[in-house]
Amino acid sequence: MKKLTIGIIGCANVVRKHAITAFKSLEIAELKGIGSRDKEKAKAWAKEFSIPFSGTYEDIINNQEIDAVYIALPTGLNEHWAIKAANAKKHIVCEKSVSDSFKSVQRIVDACKKNSVVLFENFMCAYHPQHQKIKQSIKEELGEVYTFTGFFGIPHLSKENFRYKRELGGGSLNDMGAYLVFMSNLIFEETQIAVTCSLNYNSQTDVDSHGSAFLEFSGGKNAIVSFGLGMLYQNNYSVWGSNGLIRSNKAYGIPKDVVPEVLLVKNDGVSEVVKKVEVEPAHQFLLSFRAFCEAVLNNDSKTKLKKYDSILIQAKVMQAMRDSAKEKRRIEL
Numbered sequence: 001m002k003k004l005t006i007g008i009i010g011c012a013n014v015v016r017k018h019a020i021t022a023f024k025s026l027e028i029a030e031l032k033g034i035g036s037r038d039k040e041k042a043k044a045w046a047k048e049f050s051i052p053f054s055g056t057y058e059d060i061i062n063n064q065e066i067d068a069v070y071i072a073l074p075t076g077l078n079e080h081w082a083i084k085a086a087n088a089k090k091h092i093v094c095e096k097s098v099s100d101s102f103k104s105v106q107r108i109v110d111a112c113k114k115n116s117v118v119l120f121e122n123f124m125c126a127y128h129p130q131h132q133k134i135k136q137s138i139k140e141e142l143g144e145v146y147t148f149t150g151f152f153g154i155p156h157l158s159k160e161n162f163r164y165k166r167e168l169g170g171g172s173l174n175d176m177g178a179y180l181v182f183m184s185n186l187i188f189e190e191t192q193i194a195v196t197c198s199l200n201y202n203s204q205t206d207v208d209s210h211g212s213a214f215l216e217f218s219g220g221k222n223a224i225v226s227f228g229l230g231m232l233y234q235n236n237y238s239v240w241g242s243n244g245l246i247r248s249n250k251a252y253g254i255p256k257d258v259v260p261e262v263l264l265v266k267n268d269g270v271s272e273v274v275k276k277v278e279v280e281p282a283h284q285f286l287l288s289f290r291a292f293c294e295a296v297l298n299n300d301s302k303t304k305l306k307k308y309d310s311i312l313i314q315a316k317v318m319q320a321m322r323d324s325a326k327e328k329r330r331i332e333l
Contacts, residue, residue: 001027001028002028002297003027003028003029003030004028004029004030004067004068004091004293004296004297005029005030005032005065005066005067005068006023006029006030006031006032006033006066006067006068006069006070007032007033007034007035007053007060007061007063007066007068007069007070007090008020008023008031008033008034008035008051008060008069008070008072009035009057009060009061009069009070009071009072009073009081009085010035010036010057010071010072010073011034011036011041011042011045011072012072012073012095014072014095015034015070015072016045018124018285019070019072019285019289020049020051021283021285021286022283022285022286022288022289023070023289024049025283025286026286026289026290026293028290028293028294028297029289029293031049031051032051032052032053032063032065032066033046033051033052033053033054033055033059033060033063033065033066034046034049034051034053034054034060035054035055035056035057035058035059035060036054036056036057037056037057039054039055039056042054042055042056053065053066057081057084058084061081061084061085061088061090062088066090067090067091067296068090068091068092068093068118068292068293068296069085069090069091069092069093070093070094070122070289071085071092071093071094071095072095073095074162074165074168074169074170075096075097075098075099075100075168075169075170075174075175076099076100076162076165076167076168076169076170077168077169078094078095078097078098078099078108078169079099079104079107079108082094082098082099082108082111082112082119083107083108083111085117086108086111086112086114086115086117086119087111087115089115089117090117091117091118091119091292091296092112092117092118092119092120093119093120093122093288093289093292094119094120094121094122095122096121096122096123096178096179096182097121097169097174097175097178097314097315097318098119098121098311098314098315099169099315100169100174101315101319101322102312102315102316102318102319105311105312105315106312106315109308109311109312112308113308116304118292118295118296118300118303118304118307119304119307119308119311120288120291120292120295120307121307121310121311121314122285122288123178123179123182123288124284124285124287124288125179125182125183125251125252125253125254125284126182126186126288127282127284127287127288127291128254128260128282128284128287129279129280129282130248130251130260130262130279130282131183131186131187131248131251133262133277133278133279134187134239134246134248134262134277135187135189137246137262137264137277138187138239138241138246141241141243141244141246141264141266142239142240142241142242142243142244142245142246143241143242143243143244144241144242144243145188145221145239145240145241145242146220146221146222146240146241146242147221147222147223147224147239147240148183148184148187148188148221148222148223148224148225148237148238148239148240149223149224149225149237149238149239149240150179150180150183150184150223150224150225150226150236150237150238150251151180151225151226151227151234151235151236151237152176152177152179152180152225152227152234152235152236152251152252153172153176153210153226153227153228153229153231153232153233153234154176154228154229154230154231154233155230155231155232155233156229156230157229163175163207163229164202164205164207164229165205165207166205166206166207170205170207171199171207171208171209171229172199172207172208172209172210172211172227172228172229173199173208173211173227173318173321173322174318175229176227176228176229176252177211177213177225177227177318177321178314178318179227179251179252180213180223180225180227180237181213181215181225181314181317181318181321182314183237183251183252184215184217184223184225184237185313185314185317187237187239188217188221188223190217190218191217191313191317191333192215192216192217192223192317192320192333193216193217193218193332193333194215194216194330194331194332194333195213195214195215195216195317195320195321195324195330195331195333196213196214196324196329196330196331197211197212197213197214197320197321197322197324197325198211198212198213198325199211199321199322199325208325209228209229209230210226210227210228210229210230210231211226211227211228211321211325212224212225212226212227213225213226213321213324215317235249235250235251235252235253235254236248236249236250236251237251243266244264244265244266245264245265245266246262246263246264246265246277247262247263247265248260248261248262249261249262249263254284256281256282256283256284256285256286257281258281259279259280259281260279260281261276262276262277262279263275263276263277264276264277291303295307316333317333320333
C-alpha cells in the first residue's frame with residue numbers, strides 16, 4: 001500500500017494531544033520526522049513517540065524522504081514556513097489560521113499553486129460526523145432557516161502563550177473566531193456577503209482578547225458569533241429556523257472518545273420538546289488527515305483547487321472582519 005510520508009513542523013500541544021496519534025493510526029500515512037526550533041526538543045519527542053527522524057524546521061523541509069508536512073506553528077510564522085515547504089514541493093496541512101492577513105494567505109496559496117502542492121487548512125471539525133447529522137436535521141426539521149449563533153471562548157492561558165503575542169499572529173479572532181466563520185459557512189453551504197465586527201484589544205498584549213461579529217448571508221440568513229480569550233469556556237453553535245432549533249454543545253474542539261451532545265428543540269409557543277440527535281464519537285484529526293493524504297495520493301486536482309478556493313474565501317472574510325473592526329463599519333464582500 002502506498003503511504004504518504006509526513007514530517008511535523010512544531011512541537012505544539014496540538015501535536016502531542018492529537019496529531020501524532022492521528023498520523024500513526026492512519027494506514028495510508030507514515031510519520032517520518034519531527035522538527036523544532038530546539039533540535040534537542042525534537043530529538044526527545046522523536047524518541048518518546050518512536051519517530052525515526054528529528055531536526056530543525058529546515059531539516060524536515062529538506063528531507064527527501066518526506067512527502068508532506070504538517071505545520072503546527074503560531075499563525076504569524078505560517079507564511080514563512082509554508083512557502084518554504086511549497087517551494088520544496090512538500091504538500092502541506094497547516095493548522096488554522098493559515099495566516100493573519102488576506103495578502104499573506106494569497107502569497108501562500110500562490111506558492112502552492114506554482115509548485116502544484118496540496119494545501120489544507122486544518123479545520124478538523126469539518127470532518128466530524130455530527131455536522132452532517134445537523135445539516136440533515138436542518139433540512140428535515142427546521143423549515144426556513146434564519147440564524148446561526150456560535151460561541152467559542154477559553155479561559156486565560158499562561159502569559160507566555162503565543163495567543164497573547166501580536167508578532168506571532170495571536171488574538172482571539174485568528175484562534176477561535178476563525179472556527180465560527182468557517183462553521184457558519186459550512187452549515188449554510190455558502191459564503192458570507194457582508195460582515196460587521198467588533199474587536200476588543202488588551203492594552204498590555206496589543207492583541208484582540210475578545211470580539212463579536214454579525215455575518216450576513218443571502219436570503220436574509222445571518223450568523224451572530226462571539227469569541228474570546230479569558231472567558232468562560234464555550235464551544236458551541238445553534239441554528240434557528242421557523243420550525244425548530246438545533247444545537248451542538250461541543251462543536252469545534254472535541255476529543256475522539258467524547259459523544260457529542262446535539263439537541264433538536266421544538267415548541268408550540270407553550271410547551272417545549274427537546275430531542276437528542278444520536279451521533280457517534282469520532283477522531284476528527286484522523287479524519288481530516290486522511291482526507292489530506294487521500295487528496296495527495298490520488299493526485300486529486302479537484303480537491304486541491306477546491307481547497308485553494310475555500311482557504312482564500314475564509315481569509316477574505318477574516319480580513320473583512322479585521323477591517324470592519326478597525327474602520328467601525330459594515331463591509332460587503
